[in-house]
Amino acid sequence: VLHAPSISAFQFPLPLTVPPPRLHHTMQPPPATGDALAECLRLLAELPAAAASSPAFRRHWPSISASVSSLSASLSHPAFPPSAPLLSPLASALQALLSVCGGPSLGHLHTVSLLSSSAASLSQLAADARLLVSPSPAGGEGDGSDSLLPRLRLGSAVSRAAALDSLAESVGSMPASHTAAAVSAVAAMLDSGDLLPASRDKAVSVLAAFASSDAGCLFLAQESGTVVPHLCRALESGGASAEQACVALEPLTASSRDAAAAVSARGGVAALLVACAAGTPASQAAAAGVLRNIAAFPDLLPAFRDEGALPLIVQLVSLGTPRTQELALGCLQNLTASDGDEGQRLKVEAFQEGALGCVKDFLESCRGDGPGLAPAYGLLRNMATFRYIAEIAVSAGFVSHVLAALGSERASTRTEAAMALAELCSVSSSSKARKEAGGAMPRLIWMLEAKSVGERDAAARALATLVVAASSHRKVFKKDEMGIVNAVQLLDPAVRGADKRFPVSLLLAVSQSRRCRKQMVAAGACGFLQGLLAAEVDGAKKLSECLGRGKMLGVFPRT
Structure with a gap:
């Protein structure tokens, strides 16, 4: 009788281990920096003999052989830096090739792919190595950029x-x-870890130099995600590098909301305020420019309130250089431009910090038609949206300054002055201001012919406020046929950037005149109003009905 043996009868040796196949050349991690050059030279010396014994190398060896010879000559050159970053990828590529020679078969397609990619990699590494040992080119028209950049x-x-x-x-x-x-x-x-401290400062200054040119600024914006963190570190370090960091950050934050948000998130507002308080005049101007750009984004305004930025920025308006004053006024203009809750709080805080008085002092001390006038009137316009502040500004004599600014040679100054005049004259108790502004009617009507849509829109706002409030101003506007025609052109839906409510209000104020209605119809107002009716613009329906009655009266004239 045969009995089946029990399982326990079979004894398995424990543990059962199978040693891995031994390769002639196994992949090793890159050696330390000091031994990297010697390791690469050793691998280059071994590769020809190993390739001669491998049939897989026959097709690719001519190109690989040329790269190996070039690399051996470059790495043996006295000028080759022993810590060059290309040594690590070179060692990896050589180890991959040696593994093909002595290791198990990887399959034909896999082997061909590995050899092709390694040959291309060695060719590029050989070209890079030749650049490192070639003499530096002299300056001149060619400037050596082809070899300098690698x-x-x-x-x-x-x-x-x-x-x-x-x-x-x-x-x-x-x-x-x-x-x-x-x-x-x-x-x-800058993104590499192997960089001397002096080189980091030099790199920041080079980026600042690129930021000063239009082409460099464009390409610098494309690298903003990489350079902004390093520029923020330089900004926090203070000194000359902080000034250069501000110069580089100014165009970046002006063109990219993401760059401005990155600076704000890294505590950049606090560092910029430090540069404004303790830096040189050039540092103050550069830092004020970056603050102005960050303040242009409403969602970043809380950082200014958290850091208590308003007192220092207001102080720059009083004590800074003309350029610093211009940029500080621009920052205050952006801080007070928002109609949200944060913007309204900042308007009140700016007024409490004496911003209105600083603007008055700046306007009285300003000589000529400087670029700082536009942000000054822009700040005045923003703060005048509060009726209480507007009444104080009117009583302080700001209207005379605004009327003088309408004669500026700068379109930006005229635009902001017209917008400020509209806000100041919209206060119900400012009859004196509206009467004083009567002399500006011809200039505002002339501004309706400007090329800039923004300037024409500002003129329409101011004219609508004046014409609606006083019959004397309506008489002046009625007499100017081109003023009516230019106001009608603003109704065109194709004119982007103009608030249609104000030209509608302006034309509606003089629509009781039969002659004015004829001029509006002849200028194409009826067709433009059809588009505004679909958009439900305030006053468009009433003006359209008024012009419709006027056309019927033209068909059936009075006897």
Whole structure:
């Protein structure tokens, strides 16, 4: 009788281990920086013999052999930096090739793909290595950008610092075609960990130089995600690098909400206020410019209230240089521009900090038609949306300054002055202001012919306020046929950027005149109003009905 053996009869050796197959060349992690050069030279020396014994190399060996010879010569050159960043990828590529020689078969397609990619990688690494040992080109029209930029990416910390010095000297003469690559190289250099402190400051100054040119500013904006964190660190460090960081940040924050938000999130508002308080006049102006750009985004306004920024910015308006005053006024204008709860609180706080008095002092001390006038009147207009503040401004004599600004040669100053006049004269108790503003009617009517839609819109706002409030102003407007025609043109829905309520209100105020109605109809008002009726613009229906009655009276004239 046969009995089946029990399972316990079989004894399995424990533990059962199978050693891995031994390869001639196994993939190893990159060696330390000091031994990287020697390791690469050793791998380059082993590769020809190993490739000769492998049939897989027959097709790709000619191209690989040329790259190996070039790399051996470059790495043996006395000028080659022993800590060059390309040594790590070179060691990885060589180890991959050696693993094909001595390891198990990876399959034909896999092997061909690995050899092709490695050959291309070695070719590029050989070209980079040749650049590192080639002599630096002299300055001149060619400025050596083709070889200078790779040095910023591939060389050691010392060699990259030297390349950065050369780049700083050639920023002004660099061709536009190389500017994008230069900005990208400096950004990548800042993002690398192997960078000397002096080189970091130099890189920030180079970015500031690029920010001063239109082409460089455009490409700098494309790298904002990389450079903004480093510029914020330089800003916090203070000194000359903080000033250069502000110069570089100004165009970035002006063109990108994300860049402005990144600066604010990293505590940039506090650092900028420190630069405004304790920096040089140039640092104060640059920092005020960045603050102005950040304040243009309503969702970033809480950072200014949290840091208590208003007293210092108001102080800059009184004590800063003309450029600093202009930028500080622009910052206050942006801070008070929002109609939300945060913007309304900032208007009240700015008034309590004496902003209105600073604007008055600035306007009285201003000589000529300076660029700071536009933000000053813009700030006045924003604060005058509060009736209490508007009445104080009228009693303080701001209307005379606004009327004088309507004669400015700068369109931006005229626009902001007209907007401020509309706010000041809209106060119900400002009959004196409206009477005083009567002399500005011809100038406002002339502004309706401006090329800028913003200026025409501002003129329509001011005219609507004056014409609706006083019959004497209506008489002046009725007599000017071109004023009516230009106001009708603002009704055109194709004219973007103009608030249609104000030209409608302006034309409605003189629509009782039969002659004015004829001029409106002849200028195409009926067709424009059809589009405004669909958009439900205030007053458009009433004006359309008034012009319709006028056309019927033209068909059946009175006897």
